[in-house]
Amino acid sequence: MSAIAGVFQTDNAFHIFEQGSSLMDALTRYPCDTAQAWHVNNIFLGCHNQWITPESIDEQNPYYDSEKGLVITADAIIDNRAELFDLLKVHKDLRKQMTDSELIMLAYDKWGEESPGFLIGDFAFMIWDERECRLFGARDFSGSRTLYYHWNQNRFAFCTTIEPLFFLPGIKKQMNEQWLAEFLVIAGMVDVADTSLTAYHHVEQLPPSHSITITGEKLTLKRYCLLTIGESLRYKSDDQYVEAFQEVFQEAVSSRLRTFRNVGSQLSGGLDSGSIVSFAARELRKDNKQLHTFSYVPASDFIDYTPKYMIANERPFIESTVRYVGGIKDHYLDFQGRDSYSEIDGMLGITEMPYKFYVNSFWLRGMFEQAHSQDAGILLNGGRGNLSISWGGAIPYYARLLKRLKWIRMLTELRQYSLNIGSGRKQLMSYVGREAFPFINRLRPLGKPYHEPTIIHPKFARKTNVYAKLRMFGIDEIGRSTTQDPYELRKQHFEQLFQWNASNTLSAKLSLRYSLWKRDPTNDIRVIRYCLSLPEEQYVQNGLDRALIRRATENLLPDNVRLNQRIRGVQGVDWVHRMLPKWQLFTDEIEKMCKDNSFLEIVDGNVLREANSKLKDGVRPEHAYEVHLKVLMNSLIVYRFIKNNA
Numbered sequence: 094m095s096a097i098a099g100v101f102q103t104d105n106a107f108h109i110f111e112q113g114s115s116l117m118d119a120l121t122r123y124p125c126d127t128a129q130a131w132h133v134n135n136i137f138l139g140c141h142n143q144w145i146t147p148e149s150i151d152e153q154n155p156y157y158d159s160e161k162g163l164v165i166t167a168d169a170i171i172d173n174r175a176e177l178f179d180l181l182k183v184h185k186d187l188r189k190q191m192t193d194s195e196l197i198m199l200a201y202d203k204w205g206e207e208s209p210g211f212l213i214g215d216f217a218f219m220i221w222d223e224r225e226c227r228l229f230g231a232r233d234f235s236g237s238r239t240l241y242y243h244w245n246q247n248r249f250a251f252c253t254t255i256e257p258l259f260f261l262p263g264i265k266k267q268m269n270e271q272w273l274a275e276f277l278v279i280a281g282m283v284d285v286a287d288t289s290l291t292a293y294h295h296v297e298q299l300p301p302s303h304s305i306t307i308t309g310e311k312l313t314l315k316r317y318c319l320l321t322i323g324e325s326l327r328y329k330s331d332d333q334y335v336e337a338f339q340e341v342f343q344e345a346v347s348s349r350l351r352t353f354r355n356v357g358s359q360l361s362g363g364l365d366s367g368s369i370v371s372f373a374a375r376e377l378r379k380d381n382k383q384l385h386t387f388s389y390v391p392a393s394d395f396i397d398y399t400p401k402y403m404i405a406n407e408r409p410f411i412e413s414t415v416r417y418v419g420g421i422k423d424h425y426l427d428f429q430g431r432d433s434y435s436e437i438d439g440m441l442g443i444t445e446m447p448y449k450f451y452v453n454s455f456w457l458r459g460m461f462e463q464a465h466s467q468d469a470g471i472l473l474n475g476g477r478g479n480l481s482i483s484w485g486g487a488i489p490y491y492a493r494l495l496k497r498l499k500w501i502r503m504l505t506e507l508r509q510y511s512l513n514i515g516s517g518r519k520q521l522m523s524y525v526g527r528e529a530f531p532f533i534n535r536l537r538p539l540g541k542p543y544h545e546p547t548i549i550h551p552k553f554a555r556k557t558n559v560y561a562k563l564r565m566f567g568i569d570e571i572g573r574s575t576t577q578d579p580y581e582l583r584k585q586h587f588e589q590l591f592q593w594n595a596s597n598t599l600s601a602k603l604s605l606r607y608s609l610w611k612r613d614p615t616n617d618i619r620v621i622r623y624c625l626s627l628p629e630e631q632y633v634q635n636g637l638d639r640a641l642i643r644r645a646t647e648n649l650l651p652d653n654v655r656l657n658q659r660i661r662g663v664q665g666v667d668w669v670h671r672m673l674p675k676w677q678l679f680t681d682e683i684e685k686m687c688k689d690n691s692f693l694e695i696v697d698g699n700v701l702r703e704a705n706s707k708l709k710d711g712v713r714p715e716h717a718y719e720v721h722l723k724v725l726m727n728s729l730i731v732y733r734f735i736k737n738n739a
Contacts, residue, residue, distance in 0.1 A: 095154060096120045096141040096253040096605055097166045097240075099219055100261070101228050101307060103135065104247045107262050112250070113137030119257030124608040131155040131164055136221050136228070138166040141253075143608045145470045146170060147353045152192045161202050162223035167194035168238050168253055169216035170610060172348035172617070177211065194218070201229065209233075209304050209317045213618055214348075215610070217299070219251060228307040234318040234618055235477075236288070236301030236590075236597045243296055246310045253605065255445045258296055266738060267294040272446075273695060273731070274559035277549040280572035282449050284595040286563055289314075292446040292734070301590050301597075320587040320618075326626040334631050335644050338623060342482065342645070345617035346372040346473075354470030357609075359460055360386035360423070362410025362654065362662045364642050365478030369614055371649040373473060374420040385467050386415065386423045389456045393427060395667040398715040407662040410654050417651040426463055431455040432671035433726070434679050437733050443602050447734045450599070451726050452665040452717070458603065465607040472604075476596060478615035480586055481624045483639040485632030488521070489579040492528035493629065509636025514658045531577075544571045545720050546700045548728055553695045566591070587621065669722070670714035680708055683725055686732045696728055 098116035102109055110132055117128060120141040130139040138155040155166040171177070171193040178188050181199050193214070200208040201220050206229060215237035219230035228249065232240050242251040243258050252258055259266050272292045275285035288300040299305050302318040328334050346369060350356055358373060360366045374384045388411045391397070397405040404410075408425060415423045433451045440454050441447070450457065464472045475482075487510050494503035507525065511518045527533050547570070554560060560570055567575050567585065574582060586592045593616075600611040614620065627641065634640045638658065646655050672679060686692060687701050704721035716722060 095143055095166075095168045096123060097139065097168045097217065097219065098141070098252040098257060099136070099138040099166060099228075099250070101136050101221075101249045102247060103310060105135075107248070109135055109137050112261050113139055115260040116250070116252055116257045117141065119260045120252075120254070123605050127151075129154060131157055131166075136164075138164055138219065138221060140166045140168075143605070145354070145608075145610055146193070146351050148190060148192045150353065152194065154192070154194050156192070156194050156198065158198060161198070163198050163202060164221040164223075165194050165198045165201075165218060167197055167216065167218035168240075169193045169197060169214060169218055170351070170612075171196055171212055171214040171216065172345070173213035173619075174348075176213075180211070206304060206306060206315070207317070215612065217253065226308065229304065230299070231304040231317070232299045232301055234302045234320070235593050235616055237601060237613075237616070239598055239601045240299040241291060241296055242299065242305070244307075244312055249307045249312065254602065255291060255293065255296055264295055268292065268735065268738070269294045270553075270695075271557050271559070271562075274549060274553060274557035275563065276447055276731070277696065277727075278547060278554070278559055278563060278570075278572045279568060280545060282595060283591055284446070284449065284598075286566035286568060286589075286591045288590045288594045301594060318618075320621060320625065322584055322587075322625045324626075325628045326623075327628070331631070331634070331644070334627060334641070338482075338641060338645050341619050341623045342368075342614065343372055343376070345614040345620045347376045348617075349471065349473065349612040349614055350376060352470030354609075355385055355468050356382065356471045356473070357385040357387055357464040357467060357469035358473035359475075360388045360411055360414065361664065362404070362407030362414070364483050364639060364646070364650075364655070365475030365615060366473075367414045367650050367654055368478075368482065368642055368646050369473050369475050370414065370421065371418050371646060372614075374418045375649075378420050384421050385464070385469060386411075386421050387460050387463050387472075388423065388425050389460070389664055390425050390427050391667040392429060392671060395670050395714065397666075399663060399666060402660060403663050404660050405663055405666045407664075410657070410662070413651045414654055417654075418649070424463060424467070426456065426459060428456055428459045431459065432675060433668045434672050434675050437730055438737070441730070441734050441737060443606055444599055445602070446598075447727075447731045448595070448599065449727060449730075450596075451730060452668045455668075455671070456665065457599070461603045461607040461609065461611075464609055469609050472609055472611050474600075474611050474613045475615045476600075476613050477593070477621075478642075480583055481615045481621050482645075483615075483642045484583065484624060485629075485639045485641065486579055487633050487636075487638040488524050488528050490629055490633040490638075491525045493580075495525055495529045506633070506636060510638070511636075513636045513656075546697075546703075546724060547571065548696050548700055548724060550693070550695055550697050587625065666717050667714060669712060669717045673712070673714075676712065683708065683729065686729060689732070692732055692735065696731070700724060701728060 100112045117139045125141050126144045127142045140154040144150050157164045209231035215233050217232045217238035217240040241255050243264050272290045289297050291298050302316050304315050304317050306313045358370050377384050390408050391405050415421045433454050436454045491503050569575050604610045631641050637643050687705050704724040707721040
C-alpha cells in the first residue's frame with residue numbers, strides 16, 4: 094500500500110539520514126497519505142504510505158518493535174490473515190486492528206528467513222533485525238509489487254521505484270546493454286528473461302519468489318517458492334471438483350475486497366473478469382456495497398473489421414453480465430482522443446523502462462485513472478485466468494486423447510465440441526491430428542512458415558552474447574520458447590519467473606501512481622495450486638473448453654457469456670484508427686529514428702528501413718497487427734526511452 098525505501102551502510106562515506114531523505118523526497122511525485130521514516134546509526138528505512146485497507150489508516154510504517162529488536166517497512170496486502178493469526182497465536186482482541194506490516198514482522202520473528210513462504214498476498218518488504226545486524230526482505234511469488242536495489246560492499250539501498258536511487262551519491266544513470274539486448278530479441282509481451290536485471294547498470298531488481306539477506310558485506314538471494322504441477326487431486330464426482338474450486342476462488346476474491354474505499358473491477362465480455370465480478374458482487378452485497386466495473390469500448394467512429402468469430406466491442410456481453418449479476422455500477426470507457434503514440438512518454442515515465450504493450454497502453458492507464466476518480470481503493474483484474482481458472486484448450490486435450498489411443502472418448506467429445514462452436518468435425522480432426530503429430534506440419538504445411546524479423550543489430554547481439562543467454566531460459570533465436578506444446582508451456586509459465594514480471598511491474602507502478610491496488614484473484618497462489626492439481630478432464634468435457642470455470646459459474650453468469658464458444662472479444666484493435674490524426678508526427682519521428690546512427694548500433698537498420706518503407710503504401714485501421722508496425726512501435730519506444738535518458 095506504499096512505496097518503501099531505505100539505506101544500509103557499513104562505512105561512513107555518506108551521511109545516512111541525508112541519503113534516506115533524498116530517497117523520500119524523490120517519492121513525492123506519487124500521491125501520499127503520510128510519509129514516515131526510522132533511522133539509527135547506519136540504517137534508514139522509509140515509507141511513502143498510501144492507505145488502502147482499514148488497518149492501514151494512521152498505521153506506523155516503518156514499524157519498530159523495541160522488544161523484538163525489529164523494524165519493518167512494507168508495501169503489502171496480506172490475504173491469509175486469519176490463517177496467520179491462528180499460526181502465530183495472535184490474541185483475538187488484537188486481530189482486527191493489526192496491520193499487515195505488523196503481521197509480516199510477527200511471521201519473521203517466528204519463522205525467520207522462511208517466513209515469506211507462509212505469506213499469501215501482494216508484498217515487498219524489508220526488515221532490519223537489530224540483534225542479528227541483518228537486513229532481510231522479500232517479494233511475493235509473482236512479483237505483484239516491485240523492489241529495486243543498488244549494492245556495493247559498503248552500501249545497500251532499495252526502493253519501490255528506480256528513479257529515486259539515482260538521487261543517491263555515487264550511483265550513475267547508465268543504460269544496461271544486456272537488458273536492452275534481451276528486450277529486443279524476445280517476442281511477445283515478456284521484457285527480459287533475467288528478472289534480476291533492470292534497464293540500468295548499478296540497479297538490480299529482487300526477482301519474484303525471492304528473499305534477500307544483507308549481513309555486513311554479504312548479500313544473499315534465495316528462491317523460496319516454486320510452483321510445479323504435481324500429482325492430480327482425485328474426487329469421486331465432477332461436482333466435488335467444482336464445489337472445491339468455488340470455495341477456494343471465493344476465498345481468493347473475498348480476501349481482495351479489503352478496503353475502506355470503493356471496489357472496482359475491470360470487466361470484459363469474457364469468463365475471467367466476469368467470474369471475478371460475479372463472486373465479488375455476491376460478497377459485497379453482504380455489506381450493501383456496490384461494485385464499480387470499468388470496461389473498454391472502441392472509439393465511437395471505429396468500424397469493426399475483425400472476423401465474425403471476433404468482436405471488438407464487447408458491450409452487449411458486458412451489459413448481459415451486469416444485468417444478471419446485479420449490484421454493479423458499470424462504466425463504459427472509449428477514451429476518446431487518446432492513442433498509443435501520444436501515450437509513449439507518459440508510460441515510459443511510469444514504467445521507468447521500455448514496454449511492449451503499446452496496443453493497449455492508453456486504456457490500461459485510463460482504467461486506473463477512471464477507477465481513481467471513483468475513489469476505488471481496489472481494482473480487480475483477471476489477468477492470469479487463462480492459465481489458472483479458465484485453462485483448457487479443446488484441441489490440445491483431444492490431441493492427448495488421440496495419442497493415448499482413447500479414440501471413442503475423443504470422437505464423442507469432438508462431435509459435441511463441433512456442435513458447440515459451429516465448425517465441421519473433419520476440419521477439427523485435421524487440427525487435432527496436427528497437434529498430436531507435429532511431423533504432419535512438416536510434411537504437409539498449411540502455409541509457408543513465417544518468423545517475425547529480429548530487431549537487434551547482429552553486432553550488438555554478439556557483443557552481449559544474448560542468444561546464448563536466452564537459450565539458458567528456453568528461448569530460441571527468434572525470441573520464442575523452444576517448445577510449442579501447450580501443456581509444457583503452461584508448466585514453464587509457472588516455473589519461470591519472467592513470464593509475469595513485466596505486466597506485474599506495470600500494475601504495481603500504475604497502482605502507486607493512482608493510489609489504488611490492482612488485485613488479481615486468478616493469481617492467488619491458493620487458486621493456482623488448486624488448478625494445477627486438477628486432472629485434465631476437468632478442464633475439457635462434454636464439448637466444453639475451459640470447462641471448470643463454465644461449470645463453476647452456473648447460476649452466477651448468464652449462459653450467453655458462460656457458454657459462449659463462438660465469439661471471442663479482442664481489445665485494442667482500434668489502436669491504429671486512433672493514431673490516424675497523429676500519423677504524420679509518427680512517420681516523421683520514424684524517419685528520424687531510422688537515420689540515427691547511434692541508435693542503429695543496437696537495432697538492425699535494414700529491418701527498420703524495410704518496415705518503414707511499407708508506411709509509404711498508406712495505412713488503414715485493419716493494419717493494426719501488421720508486423721512492420723510492430724517492429725516500428727517497439728523500436729520507437731526503445732528509441733524514445735534512450736533519448737529521454739541521454
